[in-house]
Amino acid sequence: MGLTLVTVDGERVSAGCAAALVRLNEAFRAQFGLELRVSSGYRSTEEQTAIFLERFHVQDEGDGPFGDVRYWNDQRWVRHSSEGTVAAPGTSRHERSGAVDLRDTGSDPGVTTEGTVRSDWLRANGPSFGFQPTGFGFGEAWHYDYDGPQDGPATTKGPATTEGAAQSGAQTTTSEQPRERAMRDSVVRTFTPWLVGALIGWLISLGWEIDDTWRTLITVATALVISMIYYAVVRFLETKVAPRFGWLLGVARSPNYHRRR
Numbered sequence: 001m002g003l004t005l006v007t008v009d010g011e012r013v014s015a016g017c018a019a020a021l022v023r024l025n026e027a028f029r030a031q032f033g034l035e036l037r038v039s040s041g042y043r044s045t046e047e048q049t050a051i052f053l054e055r056f057h058v059q060d061e062g063d064g065p066f067g068d069v070r071y072w073n074d075q076r077w078v079r080h081s082s083e084g085t086v087a088a089p090g091t092s093r094h095e096r097s098g099a100v101d102l103r104d105t106g107s108d109p110g111v112t113t114e115g116t117v118r119s120d121w122l123r124a125n126g127p128s129f130g131f132q133p134t135g136f137g138f139g140e141a142w143h144y145d146y147d148g149p150q151d152g153p154a155t156t157k158g159p160a161t162t163e164g165a166a167q168s169g170a171q172t173t174t175s176e177q178p179r180e181r182a183m184r185d186s187v188v189r190t191f192t193p194w195l196v197g198a199l200i201g202w203l204i205s206l207g208w209e210i211d212d213t214w215r216t217l218i219t220v221a222t223a224l225v226i227s228m229i230y231y232a233v234v235r236f237l238e239t240k241v242a243p244r245f246g247w248l249l250g251v252a253r254s255p256n257y258h259r260r261r
């Protein structure tokens with residue numbers, strides 16, 4: 001077929017699909033602060049056969065523990081594996097390029113389960129990136145068929161991940177959850193003015209000929225006043241002049257994940 005396959009999350013997809021996945025993932029991340037992952041991409045018929053034979057056995061009667069019966073090679077097959085169902089060899093969409101099974105890095109089911117907020121989002125927005133939500137038609141909410149261009153831009157070296165290309169676009173790295181980051185930022189932004197105030201208060205007290213008890217008291221009192229002024233001034237600059245002044249508080253305001261795109 002002459003198709004260039006690249007590896008994303010350990011699964012093979014076409015170069016064009018990989019590039020589209022990066023764009024889809026950027027939109028998904030902007031919306032939820034989570035990453036999309038490919039659970040399954042292209043499989044050769046040999047691979048499909050191997051998986052099928054692992055999970056199904058020939059059985060003329062009865063539906064097995066999962067009620068999952070398929071016909072293949074003129075025989076009746078019943079699934080015994082709890083690993084989940086798999087199409088009979090030669091009939092899987094994954095034997096053609098373009099089929100991807102997606103999951104996300106959230107701690108709840110997310111895109112793999114029909115009707116969740118993230119699944120609804122992906123179902124609605126996937127098509128504009130070339131990912132058609134065909135899986136809902138056969139009970140596999142995680143399954144999408146990519147129908148965009150199969151040739152990608154000149155492929156980047158090394159294994160691609162849904163994360164990879166997006167991060168090179170100077171995005172903040174996020175293995176960290178947004179909530180943890182917001183917490184950490186707010187701690188930093190509270191203590192930075194105190195550090196600045198304490199430092200300045202101490203420097204001022206150095207110029208005075210006084211004993212250490214007084215020096216400590218003056219340092220603390222000056223620190224208190226200076227840190228409040230410092231915080232107020234930086235907040236003013238940050239909100240009225242430019243957000244980058246937030247760095248004077250140790251870290252600029254953490255990004256708002258729900259307001260991009």
Ligand SMILES: [Zn+2]
Binds near residue numbers: 094100140142143
């Ligand atoms: Zn699938």
